[in-house]
Amino acid sequence: MALHWTALIAIVAWLAGVLPTWALALHAFAWAGISIAWGLRGGPSPALPDPWRKLAWLGQAALLALYVVGAVTALMGLVAAGSILMATIAVGVLHGMFNIWRASVLGDGAFRRMLPKALW
Template identity: 35%
Template sequence: MRRPATIGLHWTVLILLLLLLAAGSTHAVLSWLFGLAGLAMCMLALACGLMNGPGPVLSGALRRAHPWANRGMYLLLGVCSLSVLTPQLGFSLPGPGPRDLLVGLLGAGLLHGIFNLWRTTALGDGALRRMLPRGWL
């Protein structure tokens, strides 16, 4: 159950992130959907642990950095989710605004995607295959 939930939330959060950036971070329905999906993904990871690993081929500094980079992505997702939800509840978090955080999440997500494409093509470790819904590759 964890794998399909994580995969579904992963791609849902990505689509909602793109829609929210296009529509504006104050769009109420998209803010609620993104915020709740992002928090659900974070809660699933906290409750069940991270579903990913560096794979057997990744080595050196990238292997050591991999779990920390994933924790950082989840932390950024959680902060973005909260920053988008809090205005809907009538207050805001200190620090950067929701749009700035969402743009940062998009940039981090693009690096995350490029890294996984590199792992899939250069290392052949199946990183992309593990995160795509069954039948997509």
């Protein structure tokens, strides 16, 4: 879960030139590897209707895939890496907004499942 919460920090640090490319790629590959081995963490709300529940899983996988593609293009030194990682941030903002909506409108206790225990 820590890899999920530090992805934004890693991307912004790389875009600012503070984080080396290899560290960004290591972060993305570690998160993807753990997700492949043990599955995506969290999960859709049980309060979501069935078609939306399936789309929530697809959205999580797509966001992680976009991050990995951005890291690979950064490793290759392609100019598109910055744009792809900015798009990852934009999609991540939508992800966060969805989770805020989910916790407030659906009232499913999402933040208790997502946030580290020290924050709640």
